[in-house]
Amino acid sequence: MPPTLIAPAGTALWRRVAVLIPGALLYFLPLPGLQAEQSHLLAVFVATIISLVAQPVPMGVSVLVATAALALTRTVPAGRVLSGFSNPTTWMIWSAFLFARAVIATGFGPRIAYLLIHSFGRSAISLAYCLSAATVTLAAFIPSDTGRGGGIVYPITRSLAKAFGSEPGPTAGRFGAFLMLAGFHANYIASAVFLTSMAANPLIADFAFKIAHVELTWLRWALASSAPALLSFAAAPWVIQRICPPEVRDTTAARTLAGDELRALGPVGRKEARLVGILLAVMAGWVTSPWHGVQNAYVALGGLSAILLCGVMSWEDLLGERRAWDAFLWFGPVLMMADQLLESGVVGVLSKAAFGHLTGWPWGAALAALVVGYLYIHYAFASMTAHATALYPGFLTAALASGVPPFLAALPLAYFSNLNAGISHYGTGSAPVFFGPGYVGQGTWWKVGFLMSLVNLAAWLGVGPLWWKLLGLW
């Protein structure tokens, strides 16, 4: 098995060079206010983030090259270069990818979705709610927007559309367009719900702790998201229905399909039952972590040990779970770089330079401006993680500098790190999956995305702060 080329060499060349130019400029022409080591670190970080966005090579390659560069140029001390790989946050994410594999492989994921559809799918709107309920249930253990959307929600959405004879093209409007949009918007909203429903959420919690000194525990994250998430989930199908009204009224075919799929899945198997037991125990461990004090990552590693010992997943399956390794390999160095930027004071300097004009604004206005900017800047990003890694620390620092109370600064930026994915058809890994088949045109997709972004702003920046006040967070 000869290894394959990573990309057609010719076409990617300009992208490789383009990535290096800003980095090289920063490296050799340092910014005023930054010392040589700081600007070297910033140069490598900026080149890495540009590379994560432009993707001249896979994300992991960019990050690995950056790591080697930081070590070989001694920009980061030798003892710190690999520190991201022993950070529990990195292992939390890795474990969650393996939980996701088990949830999908045992059939537990599809079963949840089909059960909901079979029991409650009595209209187009209620089918959309079933999709939302399924994705949010699974979101606690599937930290990949793409894995959850592409691996479970999309295939089910597509089968449902097919069951109604709705295919891309003339019959798209019958039901498919509505379902695709419902599935997509449910999926990224679910990413905001739990600390463990998107890969970068634990990183964000890490940033929040280091910068704003607030602890976004698993329970606190979920409690704070609950009310605004309910509003977003409730509104989404109605907004989508206004732009893409489904023609179908009788949804018996959907319930029949779900019934057939459930019969095909058969009764709950031994592995599936064990998995559910283990996952419930893990979730209990996460929820109670403020009391027993064991870090989330170690609870997850305990659960993973149980999954392996019970035979729910084999060691070879674990070793072969490429997405877990991919996340592991880019996450560790990114965490290390972000930590170094924070500790060396670079974030403070840059945030002051970029947001200095906010000085003197009332903090409410400053927060609104920052969150709205943070949301719509995502038109320039193809990854929630790249966005959060590059901008969360700076925006959070600016919000704090404007006098926003710590939780009120950390939470909306954390949630909009997920909600920003809804505005385009490339803003997260699952977007091209739902957009790709062609049920929905780009104009419609963006229009719904923009309307939903207003709904999300109302729910998470309008109602959210009231809810968090009620919870006593500020």
Place this chain on the structure above:
Amino acid sequence: MPPTLIAPAGTALWRRVAVLIPGALLYFLPLPGLQAEQSHLLAVFVATIISLVAQPVPMGVSVLVATAALALTRTVPAGRVLSGFSNPTTWMIWSAFLFARAVIATGFGPRIAYLLIHSFGRSAISLAYCLSAATVTLAAFIPSDTGRGGGIVYPITRSLAKAFGSEPGPTAGRFGAFLMLAGFHANYIASAVFLTSMAANPLIADFAFKIAHVELTWLRWALASSAPALLSFAAAPWVIQRICPPEVRDTTAARTLAGDELRALGPVGRKEARLVGILLAVMAGWVTSPWHGVQNAYVALGGLSAILLCGVMSWEDLLGERRAWDAFLWFGPVLMMADQLLESGVVGVLSKAAFGHLTGWPWGAALAALVVGYLYIHYAFASMTAHATALYPGFLTAALASGVPPFLAALPLAYFSNLNAGISHYGTGSAPVFFGPGYVGQGTWWKVGFLMSLVNLAAWLGVGPLWWKLLGLW
């Protein structure tokens, strides 16, 4: 793709329980001289090592379960549990496994072997030397005895035997038995030659640095091994010939086969040429590390970045290299546990208890007794790594306590961590590969193994110290 069970549950149960009993006893009935935390750590470590030997579950599962146990029982502080994963030694090993993949996938590995056979294979003995030369050339970049033996040397050995009509059974003695033994002994001797030719060698160097305060750099390791390795390589075919004389005299068929294989490989490809360039640069980086001071692991990560950027290996190939992940996952925690045992003083206490009777011996006699014991105790081990991890620190501590000069204590134990693999047909991963086809009976295999162990003692414990004296190491 439903995950598979890790082992047939029934049969493995007793093995799982057997592994837990000594650990549980140690955990709950602490040893005199050890404090509770020390004996808890020792209990988990002992259970892990027993599990690595008995293999009721794959190595990685044992290690992951142990890691979770240490974290959940707080035997190891939360901040230290994952520290092995940011240790450069762990990443050195991981990188080396990826180099190995590239060496095999590009065809560079087989090409070296066939070139040597084609040019120099003029007799049975010279064919054996060609196998030795090929395996030692590749050993610098293939840190897995099994990968090198099973992936390159064994297939070539088998084809050679076939080319002479020698199959297991009546025709085994014609050539096959001799070749299998020659390939096997060349392979594990090559593991001793470089710091990077066996997975646990960097770990051993780590131990040597921490316990004996001697630095086994890449260059020093290779220089010190060179003279005794030459003796072992030179003697092996002659020893094997005495027990399994090959009947074949005319080796034209071997050279013809090698020529055919070289033609089938075609001219050196672009990827292969790039790989060779990168590997030479990496080796230069390792050799010169005493001067530029960049750690071996970072040189390796730089080389790996080049391999990815040049398209010699794709990111997906890297993610899919299960053996690299396997080594990574068990190596990190084992390193962490060994470090904790050393730092908490457990190794000192145990070594004193086990080897107290050596007090008063002349240090030469003590060293000889320790090395001989260290070698033959390997009849009880199926893995070089398990052996070295469990026993190297204790034996080295004992040797130092007996007054052996640091290098003279560290080096023979380091080399015999590799050479011990030759005494049985299960002592290392490659042994069953060469033994399995049945060219050689168990009695013959053990007889040759024992004779070779005497040769190795003469070369590495007899001549070795003189050579190291000449090098100024003591």
